[in-house]
Amino acid sequence: MANSDSMDEQHYLANYQAGDYSSPLVTVDVAIFTLIEGQLHVLLVQRGNHPAQGRWALPGGFINTDSDLDLSEAAGRKLHEKTGINAPYLEQVCTSGDASRDPRGWSVTVLYMALMAHAPTAEFVETVTGARWWPLSSAQQQHLAFDHNHLLEAARQRLSSKTAYTVLPIHTLDEPFTLTQLQQAFEEVLGAPLEKKSFRRRILSADILEESGEAPPPGGRGRPAALFRPKAGLEDHAFVRVVGEGR
Amino acid sequence: MANSDSMDEQHYLANYQAGDYSSPLVTVDVAIFTLIEGQLHVLLVQRGNHPAQGRWALPGGFINTDSDLDLSEAAGRKLHEKTGINAPYLEQVCTSGDASRDPRGWSVTVLYMALMAHAPTAEFVETVTGARWWPLSSAQQQHLAFDHNHLLEAARQRLSSKTAYTVLPIHTLDEPFTLTQLQQAFEEVLGAPLEKKSFRRRILSADILEESGEAPPPGGRGRPAALFRPKAGLEDHAFVRVVGEGR
DNA sequence: TGTTATTGTTGGCATAAAGCCACTAAATTG
DNA sequence: CAATTTAGTGGCTTTATGCCAACAATAACA
Structure with a gap:
């Protein structure tokens, strides 16, 4: 049985070289x-x-x-x-x-x-x-x-x-983005609502975003939101647990 | 560009049928x-x-x-x-x-x-x-x-x-097993010690094990441990969070 | 037949994380 | 200058986990 391996490969190679092996x-x-x-x-x-x-x-x-x-x-x-x-x-x-x-x-x-x-x-x-x-x-x-x-x-x-334990949805957003946009991206991907306070706590305490000094775009209603972008260097997935359902 | 696909496949198939495509x-x-x-x-x-x-x-x-x-x-x-x-x-x-x-x-x-x-x-x-x-x-x-x-x-x-969120290591044990054996299996796989009380709480509250009535094997030292086996039906991975480090 | 050593099991509190919800803040609209 | 809308925070409740000591059940041994 130790050489079913050998058999296999020799058989394969023979046929392969003969041109009729079906890879x-x-x-x-x-x-x-x-x-x-x-x-x-x-x-x-x-x-x-x-x-x-x-x-x-x-x-x-x-x-x-x-x-x-x-x-x-x-x-x-x-x-x-x-x-x-x-x-x-x-x-x-x-x-x-x-x-x-x-x-x-x-x-x-x-x-x-x-x-x-x-x-x-x-x-x-x-x-x-x-x-x-x-x-x-x-x-x-x-x-x-x-x-x-x-x-x-x-x-x-x-x-x-x-998405339950990384920040993958960040890659679906144009930069800079607001925390509300980020939360909506998570919610869309997860198919479930998230609790606002908990979401912000986790994302911010993970220390993976930095506030972009930019002025908020005009024309929005309500209080303008702070704009963020991912800190350079961590790019891909950083570990952040984003479980809670609620709302 | 819509037919780079076609090109590709036709090219491939032609060569494949001619016998010189290198899959x-x-x-x-x-x-x-x-x-x-x-x-x-x-x-x-x-x-x-x-x-x-x-x-x-x-x-x-x-x-x-x-x-x-x-x-x-x-x-x-x-x-x-x-x-x-x-x-x-x-x-x-x-x-x-x-x-x-x-x-x-x-x-x-x-x-x-x-x-x-x-x-x-x-x-x-x-x-x-x-x-x-x-x-x-x-x-x-x-x-x-x-x-x-x-x-x-x-x-x-x-x-x-x-292993951080399933009970995979269960498959490395002979049945029935004790909770200590199970914990040691987790620790070996994770390469880190786990907190005894928390481990047992999580495993037991996940309700995936049942106590096998069997008598504990003779010859052991100390208090004999209860023996468990996975409940029928869930076999593979059930979700149990088993994070804590401690000890 | 205690006594000690050893391993298993549980109680109970301290700490940390998450959920919840209402309140405050800053803008637009009319 | 209200009313409306969206952003952001305070603070309490609930839940999960960490921690450590007590208690339980067995074997080895004096």
């Missing part, structure tokens, strides 16, 4: 989320070919073993090629592989989740590329290509579960 | 942990062939696109083939892929973490298969095959971070 196809897919008018959206692209022609899908595609140095680079590249976006936050979620998810045969896809603020490339994405931002719920209601409904759900779950 | 090699690897005399161990197998001949490695190997229905099944099968173990707990950790981790070229491996109690197959593993249980620290100190040092570290981190 699964390997792709990367990216679920990129943003907030548009307070609502969580995901970017989908419409497939131009078979299989699943015409269906909406997560941006992604085959790894290029010539140009991609690793998986995250392949994911970033695919996202950029299809949408023009350079993902500011990218995290591996999971890998799905079986005999039936792609009609062409056994295939494997590595799923990434990405987050971005909407403003920067808003018009570009909508007009130049074939991509479109969908409200998350609409995206989940339709029949996506391959097993992308499952992948999208996995990414959504990762996002919301990680 | 990366896809493997699964399993880091299986257990407790032996209170110490965390990981199971490694010694490689019989190149590359990395003679090196210790995580059990794993190529996906069999004929017999494996999906990735987790492939992982379970590989583990069983190489060690005789049928993993009682198996969880996907991450996927590593790049041009340099395997000298044969671009390759992708999907890493799984598994947990088991030591007793059931103890002698079998050590004598019949070419596998060996290593204390985790010794395993991490040596130079493993491929990028298995990184994979092992990723699995270890997943195990300990998830």
